[in-house]
Amino acid sequence: xxxxxxxxxxxxxxxxxxxxxxxxxxxxxxxxxxxxxxxxxxxxxxxxxxxxxxxxxxxxxxxxxxxxxxxxxxxxxxxxxxxxxxxxxxxxxxxxxxxxxxxxxxxxxxxxxxxxxxxx
Amino acid sequence: xxxxxxxxxxxxxxxxxxxxxxxxxxxxxxxxxxxxxxxxxxxxxxxxxxxxxxxxxxxxxxxxxxxxxxxxxxxxxxxxxxxxxxxxxxxxxxxxxxxxxxxxxxxxxxx
Numbered sequence: 001x002x003x004x005x006x007x008x009x010x011x012x013x014x015x016x017x018x019x020x021x022x023x024x025x026x027x028x029x030x031x032x033x034x035x036x037x038x039x040x041x042x043x044x045x046x047x048x049x050x051x052x053x054x055x056x057x058x059x060x061x062x063x064x065x066x067x068x069x070x071x072x073x074x075x076x077x078x079x080x081x082x083x084x085x086x087x088x089x090x091x092x093x094x095x096x097x098x099x100x101x102x103x104x105x106x107x108x109x110x111x112x113x114x115x116x117x118x119x120x
Numbered sequence: 121x122x123x124x125x126x127x128x129x130x131x132x133x134x135x136x137x138x139x140x141x142x143x144x145x146x147x148x149x150x151x152x153x154x155x156x157x158x159x160x161x162x163x164x165x166x167x168x169x170x171x172x173x174x175x176x177x178x179x180x181x182x183x184x185x186x187x188x189x190x191x192x193x194x195x196x197x198x199x200x201x202x203x204x205x206x207x208x209x210x211x212x213x214x215x216x217x218x219x220x221x222x223x224x225x226x227x228x229x230x231x
Contacts, residue, residue, distance in 0.1 A: 033219075040223075041223060042124075042207070042221045042222060042223035042224060043164070043207075043221040045218075045219070092163055096217075096219070107152055107154075107169070107211065108166045109154075109156075109164075109166065109209075109219060111163035111164055111165070112163060113162070113163050114162075114163050116161075
């Protein structure tokens with residue numbers, strides 16, 4: 001399994017400011033994922049953070065708005081830049097572990113506890 | 121059309137009831153399938169993987185129908201603690217690995 005922590009757990013910010021969210025994993029992983037979940041909605045993938053290379057962004061998300069750092073195999077940050085009220089959401093960091101156990105392959109995605117962001 | 125579609129509910133059932141959730145997916149390149157559970161104000165956590173032959177874990181049974189691109193989750197003898205949102209999740213492998221989450225089905229189990 002993977003244990004993921006995120007900081008801050010919540011924040012209330014003024015529009016036009018930026019917030020950086022930190023994600024720490026207790027094991028080394030190649031890819032870390034950043035999701036957004038708006039109230040009552042599904043999780044939407046923002047980007048995949050690869051160690052040693054640029055992050056890969058999904059359609060509708062751009063690096064200028066959501067810059068990502070991935071300095072090592074256990075840590076990543078997501079910045080929400082020039083915030084507006086539409087950015088109010090829960091931001092979740094995630095990793096995917098693949099492996100074998102008892103002769104069966106497994107594939108499980110683990111999530112951090114999320115950062116609840118409110119932009120006024 | 122959404123890649124993964126679920127009935128959002130809510131499903132309101134009494135304790136002890138049997139409840140079934142359905143999910144359809146649109147991408148035929150979908151390779152693996154899961155049900156996740158998300159409690160209010162918490163992160164999603166894996167409930168169970170869904171195998172082609174169907175699989176059971178205690179009171180939970182998952183079924184997959186690849187021909188119809190349909191996944192189901194059956195909960196027997198519902199407990200109050202089963203109240204949560206159940207997310208249907210699909211992994212797609214087309215030139216890369218991608219995970220798609222359904223919007224979730226809300227379940228309320230009442231005494």
